[in-house]
Amino acid sequence: MTGPAGTEPVVVRVDRDRCIGSGMCALSAPGSLALDADGRARPVAEYADAGAELTDGLAEAVEYCPVEALALHSARGGYRIAPAE
Template sequence: MRIDVDWDRCEGHGLCAEQAPEVFSLDDDGELEYAYQDSDIPDNVASGVKSAIGACPVAALREHT
């Protein structure tokens, strides 16, 4: 599983980081950090990532197809 992040759309709400803290976090400036930018997301955190996609209020995350 891979995620596409629309960096222009992200507003740093942090709901993704609440749902999948192993994958998403916010830096000190409130900017999104995505731990698996260039690799597959491990299966053991995939359900949290799917929750993060649904929780994003600006739809900045989507599963890569």
């Protein structure tokens, strides 16, 4: 899966043991994250093309998670994009 020039697919990882279901992620990136029946975050798709608008929403979701249950990784290289290590 490839995106616009200069972008790459990303993977959103959710630590479901940490997630408290605040919903901030689903509000920040509704096309990429949703709350499941248990009220916890889950990715909508396995991979997301990292266009500028999408990446900004996902980066906000990761940043605003009150319990740091989200991480954004490169789908190709596996390295962490956000939050910074």
